[in-house]
Amino acid sequence: xxxxxxxxxxxRAPEVVALLDGIRRSAEAGPLTLDFRDVEExxxxxLALLNYVRGRLANVATVNIGGALARAxxxxxxxxxxxxxxxxxxxxxxxxxxxxxxxxFIFQVKSLGRFLAMLGDEVYHVxxxxxxxxxxxxxxxxxxxxxxxxxxxxxxxxxxxxxxVTISITSAEQLRLFGADIYLADLVGIAMLKELVPLMTxxxxxxxxxxxxxxxxxxxxxxxxxxxxxxxxxxxxxxxxVPRLLAITLVVPLLVAMADVVGIFGGIVVARITFGTPxxxxxxxxxxxxDWTDFxxxxxxxxxxxxxxxxxxxxxxxxxxxxxxxxxxxxTESVVLSITLIIIIDCLFSFILY
Amino acid sequence: xxxxSAHDLAIGYGRTEILRGLDFAVPEGxxxxxxxxxxxxxxTLLKTLAGLLPPLSGGxxxxxxxxxxxxxxxLRLLYEKIGxxxxxxxxxxxxxxxxxxxxxxxxxHPKLPEEMVRDMVFASLAQVELAGSADKYPAQLxGGMTKRGALARAxxxxxxVVFCDEPSSGLDPITSALLDDLLxxxxxxxxxxxxxxxxxxxxxxRVADKVLLINDGGLRFSGDYAxxxxxxxxxxxxxxxxxxxxxxx
Numbered sequence: 001x002x003x004x005x006x007x008x009x010x011x012r013a014p015e016v017v018a019l020l021d022g023i024r025r026s027a028e029a030g031p032l033t034l035d036f037r038d039v040e041e042x043x044x045x046x047l048a049l050l051n052y053v054r055g056r057l058a059n060v061a062t063v064n065i066g067g068a069l070a071r072a073x074x075x076x077x078x079x080x081x082x083x084x085x086x087x088x089x090x091x092x093x094x095x096x097x098x099x100x101x102x103x104x105f106i107f108q109v110k111s112l113g114r115f116l117a118m119l120g121d122e123v124y125h126v127x128x129x130x131x132x133x134x135x136x137x138x139x140x141x142x143x144x145x146x147x148x149x150x151x152x153x154x155x156x157x158x159x160x161x162x163x164x165v166t167i168s169i170t171s172a173e174q175l176r177l178f179g180a181d182i183y184l185a186d187l188v189g190i191a192m193l194k195e196l197v198p199l200m201t202x203x204x205x206x207x208x209x210x211x212x213x214x215x216x217x218x219x220x221x222x223x224x225x226x227x228x229x230x231x232x233x234x235x236x237x238x239x240x241x242v243p244r245l246l247a248i249t250l251v252v253p254l255l256v257a258m259a260d261v262v263g264i265f266g267g268i269v270v271a272r273i274t275f276g277t278p279x280x281x282x283x284x285x286x287x288x289x290x291d292w293t294d295f296x297x298x299x300x301x302x303x304x305x306x307x308x309x310x311x312x313x314x315x316x317x318x319x320x321x322x323x324x325x326x327x328x329x330x331x332t333e334s335v336v337l338s339i340t341l342i343i344i345i346d347c348l349f350s351f352i353l354y
Numbered sequence: 355x356x357x358x359s360a361h362d363l364a365i366g367y368g369r370t371e372i373l374r375g376l377d378f379a380v381p382e383g384x385x386x387x388x389x390x391x392x393x394x395x396x397x398t399l400l401k402t403l404a405g406l407l408p409p410l411s412g413g414x415x416x417x418x419x420x421x422x423x424x425x426x427x428x429l430r431l432l433y434e435k436i437g438x439x440x441x442x443x444x445x446x447x448x449x450x451x452x453x454x455x456x457x458x459x460x461x462x463h464p465k466l467p468e469e470m471v472r473d474m475v476f477a478s479l480a481q482v483e484l485a486g487s488a489d490k491y492p493a494q495l496x497g498g499m500t501k502r503g504a505l506a507r508a509x510x511x512x513x514x515v516v517f518c519d520e521p522s523s524g525l526d527p528i529t530s531a532l533l534d535d536l537l538x539x540x541x542x543x544x545x546x547x548x549x550x551x552x553x554x555x556x557x558x559x560r561v562a563d564k565v566l567l568i569n570d571g572g573l574r575f576s577g578d579y580a581x582x583x584x585x586x587x588x589x590x591x592x593x594x595x596x597x598x599x600x601x602x603x
Contacts, residue, residue, distance in 0.1 A: 134464045137449075137457070220446075228444035231404050232458040232507075233433040239461070 002031030002061070009038050013045040020049070027057045037064035047073055115315050118237065122311055125238040126245055135238045144247035148209050149254060156204050160259040163196055164188065164266025172274045181275045185282040186289035188267030193294040194353070197259045199346055201252070202305030206338035210313035213244060214334035217317025218327040226318065241314045248306035256302045260295065301349050308341040357382040357515060357547050358403060362412035365395070365402045371410055371571070372398050378566055378576050380515070383545040385537060387558045390568035391593070396551045397441070397519055399568065403549065404517050405432045417514065434462070437508030439518040443500035445492040445507070452488040455479060455507045462511060478510040479503075482536060498529035505536070515547040516540070522554045534560050555594060567593070 003026060008015060026032045034053065039046070050073060053060045065073065129136055171187050217240060220226050229236045264286070271277040316334035320326045358380035366372040372395040380386045388396050401407040403414065408423040415421070417435065422428040445454045455475045459466060479485045482502035487495065495503060501521060508516050518537070522530040534557050540546045552558060558565065558579070565582050567575035567590065575582060575590055582594060 135461065138460070223442055224440045224444040225446055227401075227404075227406050228438065228440055228446075228504075228507075230406060231433055231436060231438040232461060233430060234457070234461045 002033050004033040004035055006035045007039050010041040011039045011046050012041060012043045016045045016049050027060045031059045033061045033063055035064050039069055042069055118315050119311050121237055122241055125242050129242045136242050140243035141246045144243045145251050148247050149251035152208055156201055156255055156259050157262045160197060160200055160263040161266045163200055164263035165270055167191055168267040168270035182285050184271050185285035189286035189290040192263040193260055193290050193298045197256060197263050198298045198301040201255055201259055201302050202342040203339055205306055205309045206335055210309040210338040211331050211335050213313035214317040214331045217314060218320040218330045221320050222322055244310050248310050249303055252303045252306045253299055256299050297353060304345055305342045308345055309338040312337040312341055355382045358414055358416055360414040363409050363414055364411040365398055365409050373571055376573050378573055380549055382547050384563040385541050385548045385561045386564045387562035388551045388566045389553055389558055394568045396568055400517050400519055400551050404438050405429045435514040437513035437516045439505050439508045439521055441519045441523060443504035445504055447492050451490050451503050455510050458511050474510055478506040482506045497524050518550045520551055522557050537561050
């Protein structure tokens with residue numbers, strides 16, 4: 001003989017939650033019948049309860065389900081009852097892991113191919129623009145120069161100055177041990193001109209300029225502005241990228257020149273405070289160790305880093321998907337890609353220069 | 355005469371086929387409505403016809419010439435003859451409305467004198483009754499103004515065909531009706547061909563000379579509105595006439 005539970009008139013989520021444990025316990029004790037005859041107010045949790053009882057509690061019967069509840073039950077979408085998980089294809093864990101790894105590898109190789117293709121296209125577009133002077137919005141290069149140069153100048157100077165100070169303080173202590181105080185000027189000059197200014201400027205550009213470019217282009221892609229440009233007969237890869245590439249090419253020499261001065265100034269300040277070296281003595285010693293070639297290579301490196309940042313950022317921005325959340329993801333990936341490219345290129349330059 | 359004719363067209367993204375076996379024609383100087391339930395592939399079809407998404411198989415002719423997605427020249431030719439009104443307008447946020455409308459002129463005809471560019475832009479803005487808002491930026495425009503501004507940009511180079519993706523979406527009934535009137539006026543005054551993707555039934559009834567109904571991965575109906583209204587197809591009756599097929603029984 002089974003017990004019968006007459007369910008209340010209102011059987012919504014709070015009542016279902018309150019009743020569920022009692023139903024489970026009663027079902028363990030013996031057969032049970034749930035009588036729905038009085039139920040008038042219900043929601044999806046009521047339907048889920050029905051589904052749960054029928055699927056999981058074998059010795060619980062449900063009776064007197066009628067009216068609106070019966071009609072709602074017909075249209076209720078049930079979770080698949082099969083115990084087999086949905087989703088990934090069959091096969092053991094090693095097989096699935098191998099498939100996923102292979103898919104990711106192929107995706108990365110394809111992405112690299114697309115990136116290199118875009119780099120080639122951009123070189124071509126810049127060349128064609130310089131020859132024909134069309135396909136780019138008038139004045140856009142100046143706007144970009146203002147953003148990349150003027151707006152980046154304070155942060156570049158501040159950080160490079162601090163790097164100059166830090167490298168000088170760290171080195172000064174060691175040089176003092178060998179009585180080689182004066183060589184601080186040589187060290188700061190070489191480190192700043194050839195390595196630290198290009199590298200730090202590149203990284204700052206990746207964080208500030210690259211992220212902004214990706215966010216802007218990705219938003220334009222999501223909002224169909226890039227499609228709109230294309231159907232206007234405009235080549236977005238030229239219209240959007242050429243001004244930015246020209247701007248970075250023109251702005252970087254100014255940034256590097258200023259950053260070199262500021263970074264070395266940081267060294268001068270430390271040398272003056274630590275060793276009492278006069279600025280003129282510092283500079284006189286420094287120019288014996290560095291020359292214009294070092295400045296030139298630093299400049300070339302930074303221009304290449306700048307291109308890596310702009311092309312990397314543009315690539316991420318223009319190949320973004322169609323949802324807003326992908327804009328954020330693309331921006332993060334753009335910064336990581338740019339910094340990775342900068343370090344790889346820097347490493348390649350080291351093989352060439354040293 | 356048909357300005358667009360598709361032959362066994364299949365479209366989709368990557369390996370995913372969304373529509374297949376499409377054979378249809380878009381008559382010149384008429385308004386063709388592409389309709390279907392949400393997610394049926396209307397906008398995807400528009401992208402293919404506008405030269406943005408290559409077909410998976412088959413193809414289509416534009417003005418009697420096949421469109422070759424592998425040829426930049428072929429696509430450029432297509433882009434010169436079309437204008438597109440995107441769902442959200444897709445005006446460039448950094449440019450004023452005037453500059454947005456002037457953009458296609460400046461890009462296609464960079465040597466055109468500034469006075470002529472201004473005249474063309476204001477003529478286009480006047481058509482959509484936005485000449486007084488030329489200096490505003492997209493962020494300062496209402497939804498209806500954004501759509502009309504985007505339409506002005508699509509019209510400024512007098513394209514043969516204008517594609518409109520959900521022109522009424524997000525607009526109130528009055529603004530939506532005004533936009534419909536504008537589309538009808540463009541057709542009647544300039545003999546312009548319009549392809550309108552929509553699922554606004556009132557709008558379809560008012561503007562469409564021809565209807566292409568997409569459903570279940572293919573073309574369910576192609577014909578004029580009168581044929582559509584007389585159709586016995588249960589889905590068509592449910593979709594267009596909002597009449598449950600059970601009612602007929």
